[in-house]
Amino acid sequence: MSFETRRLAELADHDGFIKRHNGPSPADVDTMLKALNMQRMEDLIEQTVPSDIRLGRELALDDPRSEAEALDYLSQLARQNRVTKSYIGQGYYGTHMPAVIQRNVLENPGWYTAYTPYQPEISQGRLEGLLNFQQVIMDLTGMELANASLLDEATAAAEAMALCKRSNKKSKSIAFFVADDLFPQTLDVIKTRAAFFGFELISGPAETLAEHDVFGALVQYPSASGNVTDISPLLSAAKERGIMTCVATDLLSLVLLKEPGAMGADIVVGNSQRFGVPMGFGGPHAAFFATSDKLKRSIPGRIIGVSKDSRGNTALRMAMQTREQHIRREKATSNICTAQALLANIAGFYATYHGAEGLRKIAGRVHRLTSLLAKGIIQAGVTLAHDSWFDTLRLTQVDAGKIHGRAMTHDINLHYFANGDVGISLDETTTAHDVATLFDVLLGDEHGLSVTTLDEHVINEEISGIPENYRRESRFLEHPTFKRYRSETEMLRYLKRLENKDLSLAHAMIPLGSCTMKLNATSEMIPISWPAFAHLHPFAPRDQVAGYHQMIDELAAFLVEVTGYDHISMQPNSGAQGEYAGLLAIRRYQAAQGEAHRDVCLIPSSAHGTNPASAAMLSMDVVVVECDVNGNIDLDDLTRKAQQYSDRLSAVMITYPSTHGVFESHVRKVCDVVHAHGGQVYVDGANMNAQVGLTRPGDFGGDVSHLNLHKTFCIPHGGGGPGMGPIGVKAHLAPFVSNHAVTPIKGVNPENGAVSAAAFGSASILPISWAYIKMMGAQGLREATELAILNANYIAKRLESAYPILYRGQKGNVAHECIIDIRPLKSASGISEEDIAKRLMDYGFHAPTMSFPVPGTLMIEPTESESLYEIDRFCDAMIAIREEITRVEKGEWPLDNNPLVNAPHTQADLMDSEWQRPYDRKLGAFPTDAVAASKYWPTVNRVDNVFGDRQLICSCPSIDEYRR
Numbered sequence: 001m002s003f004e005t006r007r008l009a010e011l012a013d014h015d016g017f018i019k020r021h022n023g024p025s026p027a028d029v030d031t032m033l034k035a036l037n038m039q040r041m042e043d044l045i046e047q048t049v050p051s052d053i054r055l056g057r058e059l060a061l062d063d064p065r066s067e068a069e070a071l072d073y074l075s076q077l078a079r080q081n082r083v084t085k086s087y088i089g090q091g092y093y094g095t096h097m098p099a100v101i102q103r104n105v106l107e108n109p110g111w112y113t114a115y116t117p118y119q120p121e122i123s124q125g126r127l128e129g130l131l132n133f134q135q136v137i138m139d140l141t142g143m144e145l146a147n148a149s150l151l152d153e154a155t156a157a158a159e160a161m162a163l164c165k166r167s168n169k170k171s172k173s174i175a176f177f178v179a180d181d182l183f184p185q186t187l188d189v190i191k192t193r194a195a196f197f198g199f200e201l202i203s204g205p206a207e208t209l210a211e212h213d214v215f216g217a218l219v220q221y222p223s224a225s226g227n228v229t230d231i232s233p234l235l236s237a238a239k240e241r242g243i244m245t246c247v248a249t250d251l252l253s254l255v256l257l258k259e260p261g262a263m264g265a266d267i268v269v270g271n272s273q274r275f276g277v278p279m280g281f282g283g284p285h286a287a288f289f290a291t292s293d294k295l296k297r298s299i300p301g302r303i304i305g306v307s308k309d310s311r312g313n314t315a316l317r318m319a320m321q322t323r324e325q326h327i328r329r330e331k332a333t334s335n336i337c338t339a340q341a342l343l344a345n346i347a348g349f350y351a352t353y354h355g356a357e358g359l360r361k362i363a364g365r366v367h368r369l370t371s372l373l374a375k376g377i378i379q380a381g382v383t384l385a386h387d388s389w390f391d392t393l394r395l396t397q398v399d400a401g402k403i404h405g406r407a408m409t410h411d412i413n414l415h416y417f418a419n420g421d422v423g424i425s426l427d428e429t430t431t432a433h434d435v436a437t438l439f440d441v442l443l444g445d446e447h448g449l450s451v452t453t454l455d456e457h458v459i460n461e462e463i464s465g466i467p468e469n470y471r472r473e474s475r476f477l478e479h480p481t482f483k484r485y486r487s488e489t490e491m492l493r494y495l496k497r498l499e500n501k502d503l504s505l506a507h508a509m510i511p512l513g514s515c516t517m518k519l520n521a522t523s524e525m526i527p528i529s530w531p532a533f534a535h536l537h538p539f540a541p542r543d544q545v546a547g548y549h550q551m552i553d554e555l556a557a558f559l560v561e562v563t564g565y566d567h568i569s570m571q572p573n574s575g576a577q578g579e580y581a582g583l584l585a586i587r588r589y590q591a592a593q594g595e596a597h598r599d600v601c602l603i604p605s606s607a608h609g610t611n612p613a614s615a616a617m618l619s620m621d622v623v624v625v626e627c628d629v630n631g632n633i634d635l636d637d638l639t640r641k642a643q644q645y646s647d648r649l650s651a652v653m654i655t656y657p658s659t660h661g662v663f664e665s666h667v668r669k670v671c672d673v674v675h676a677h678g679g680q681v682y683v684d685g686a687n688m689n690a691q692v693g694l695t696r697p698g699d700f701g702g703d704v705s706h707l708n709l710h711k712t713f714c715i716p717h718g719g720g721g722p723g724m725g726p727i728g729v730k731a732h733l734a735p736f737v738s739n740h741a742v743t744p745i746k747g748v749n750p751e752n753g754a755v756s757a758a759a760f761g762s763a764s765i766l767p768i769s770w771a772y773i774k775m776m777g778a779q780g781l782r783e784a785t786e787l788a789i790l791n792a793n794y795i796a797k798r799l800e801s802a803y804p805i806l807y808r809g810q811k812g813n814v815a816h817e818c819i820i821d822i823r824p825l826k827s828a829s830g831i832s833e834e835d836i837a838k839r840l841m842d843y844g845f846h847a848p849t850m851s852f853p854v855p856g857t858l859m860i861e862p863t864e865s866e867s868l869y870e871i872d873r874f875c876d877a878m879i880a881i882r883e884e885i886t887r888v889e890k891g892e893w894p895l896d897n898n899p900l901v902n903a904p905h906t907q908a909d910l911m912d913s914e915w916q917r918p919y920d921r922k923l924g925a926f927p928t929d930a931v932a933a934s935k936y937w938p939t940v941n942r943v944d945n946v947f948g949d950r951q952l953i954c955s956c957p958s959i960d961e962y963r964r
């Protein structure tokens with residue numbers, strides 16, 4: 001740095017944010033290095049990261065910006081977006097997020113920094129929110145079961161197709177029918193998915209559904225162009241022919257329309273976006289997936305179920321959790337891991353706040369305004385394509401050019417069909433005044449129509465776009481939860497009550513290995529609420545979203561530099577979707593080389609479950625590569641298998657540093673071996689937090705990686721989503737990344753199908769990662785990585801005398817996480833890793849990652865954001881727990897009655913009139929003074945996993961159940 005730039009940097013407080021993001025102070029760093037017997041950070045890094053892969057220079061990024069400067073810059077980008085009135089529809093609608101939900105959930109770290117509720121005892125709040133969401137979906141769709149969200153409507157539809165194939169044992173067909181009046185982005189994603197499953201797609205008018213020999217069929221109701229028809233005869237005819245049926249639908253329309261469940265649908269999917277979640281230029285919002293009861297064991301994604309705790313009280317948990325966690329590896333049928341928990345919670349709360357009456361009012365108003373618009377248009381002599389509608393009209397034989405011109409002068413976006421028709425979708429935000437303007441736009445100024453007169457017609461003549469025999473007759477949202485929280489005061493307290501049940505980063509460190517629970521800075525979060533990012537339709541014209549494109553291009557450029565790849569595809573909206581998109585690019589590339597037969601994917605035994613699951617989704621054969629005793633990929637086994645499958649080898653999927661938490665020194669060799677046999681190298685980027693600024697996967701042999709922006713790049717986990725999983729690829733793979741049917745991405749082959757519903761996935765959360773990189777700059781990012789490594793090694797050092805550290809690198813160091821082995825302890829004492837995880841709750845901590853990647857272990861990842869104070873607090877807790885285990889080992893406490901197996905301790909435990917435990921109440925609930933001073937209380941006792949799986953209940957229990 002020149003004197004001049006250094007002085008300017010000082011004056012602008014350019015490293016101010018770095019000090020906020022990174023937990024340890026310079027003095028803490030000295031203390032930790034000393035504990036490791038080291039002088040300088042450079043010594044630690046030299047001994048940890050293999051020298052042959054070190055970057056050897058600082059990343060070429062801009063100087064770090066202060067929080068104020070970064071926000072200022074982002075607001076300039078936001079100003080290049082233009083928020084207009086959107087009537088585009090096509091799956092994305094205007095909506096009013098209730099302010100009480102915006103402030104207390106979306107913008108509240110108590111909700112957004114929580115992790116996926118794998119530890120139910122400290123997650124009852126968001127589990128209840130998600131259960132509400134499931135209930136809303138079940139009620140509105142009329143189905144018996146719903147999951148707790150998928151990534152978007154298009155991928156949900158693709159999952160539905162796959163579920164039909166594996167559940168339909170009657171049909172031998174490999175063909176799937178898709179009705180032609182389907183959202184184009186849904187069709188796009190289904191096409192991509194079908195191609196590698198080897199399914200044939202048959203498209204035609206919905207009425208012809210039962211004429212084909214297919215295993216399953218998808219219809220949209222109401223259709224993409226707004227038609228509302230009675231699909232029950234189609235569904236019954238299909239059922240008679242042994243065809244499984246999927247219905248893609250719109251939640252708000254179901255308030256008024258007969259529900260698909262009552263018409264015999266097997267699977268119902270859709271988007272819950274218009275339940276209070278802004279369009280966000282495509283996401284994130286929660287898709288839903290509902291089925292009949294008989295499909296409950298094969299439904300993709302997470303299901304929240306009702307179980308009970310050790311006191312017999314009702315407690316919620318993720319049902320069939322082991323299945324989800326490991327995604328059944330090579331037998332996997334879906335790779336869904338991160339979904340859209342935060343947005344599902346928001347949609348559920350929207351329904352809770354409005355209740356059935358509120359939703360009827362909203363849907364009724366949307367429909368009445370649409371009917372009024374239809375009446376006026378018809379009166380003016382314009383033809384509508386359909387005689388029925390809910391919220392969408394399709395105008396035919398109109399002068400689309402003229403309409404477009406007038407629409408532009410009014411700042412209005414409409415949907416323009418390829419054949420010249422014009423589509424208009426109304427929503428919750430549409431007013432009578434808006435409809436008057438729409439008449440001007442559609443008919444010109446001389447129409448002479450009056451909204452009030454038309455409205456009188458609509459009321460008096462009972463004009464409706466929904467024919468009588470398919471109006472909704474059944475009731476919905478009858479559960480007391482949907483009646484109790486109608487006033488803002490009640491809602492506020494409900495949200496706060498649920499929030500208080502959960503442990504989030506607002507309470508304590510969440511040392512989950514492989515999940516990188518670092519700071520989600522407030523400054524990074526602020527822009528996502530700005531209307532200029534939140535309120536844009538993903539299909540808005542290019543010139544209205546220039547700010548988005550620039551922000552995305554800049555973020556992509558940052559990530560190119562950080563990874564050493566040549567191109568970033570910003571479409572996948574989770575890590576696992578990134579894996580799928582990356583493997584897809586590999587398979588497309590190989591097909592273009594005349595090597596489509598390459599279908600073997602080598603995956604180390606230690607891999608994350610999504611790796612084999614993603615490979616399975618591309619019909620690849622997964623061949624498992626063994627690891628050696630040190631946890632490294634067994635190079636001999638890899639070489640043997642690469643040779644054995646040489647002519648079929650498509651790719652290897654490795655995680656670096658390994659899921660065992662070490663920098664393997666032979667990673668270049670691994671890549672070379674696979675390349676030598678014609679394979680491509682997929683580097684799972686989940687552990688990028690140990691690499692940024694020190695090494696780059698694109699330099700040491702990777703051809704493609706996904707980056708979990710919700711891990712390394714500060715997007716919060718939201719209690720199980722959202723996330724973003726963009727992929728970095730080398731130049732040869734760049735032509736093969738995903739494109740998008742509606743909004744083509746420049747520079748990408750238009751024939752490449754999409755993997756997500758929107759071109760840039762969950763675009764509205766990208767400013768978070770942009771701001772992080774902008775505020776950290778090259779130096780800050782490198783320091784963060786170094787500190788993440790230092791923190792992990794310090795923990796390993798402090799814990800090593802209490803717990804064996806399972807794996808270390810060549811020079812004895814771990815990377816950014818460390819695995820402690822509980823198996824020897826368990827055989828000596830009977831205390832399990834689960835007991836330790838639950839006991840940590842009494843100490844106010846979230847457990848580390850349990851039994852991944854090695855059963856019977858805990859994997860700890862502190863990240864750079866945790867201070868020495870917090871890390872010491874955690875280590876103290878772990879060491880105190882170790883001492884408790886010793887007392888069990890020595891027989892001081894019986895194995896079936898001690899603070900570990902009884903953990904977590906609740907207020908209910910302390911209230912017991914008789915305390916029949918060999919330790920006192922204080923040790924149970926306030927094991928340290930620090931805990932006593934500021935206690936986080938788990939609200940239920942240990943949750944019974946088996947009970948909940950044996951009898952799967954996924955709907956809201958009666959209020960009495962909660963009270964017990």
Ligand SMILES: *Cc1c(COP(=O)(O)O)cnc(C)c1O
Pocket residue numbers: 336337338514515574575576577608610611655659684686687708723725
């Ligand atoms: C988190 C993670 C994934 C999956 O990411 P999602 O966003 O949850 O789909 C894949 N691989 C590894 C090693 C991970 O830690």
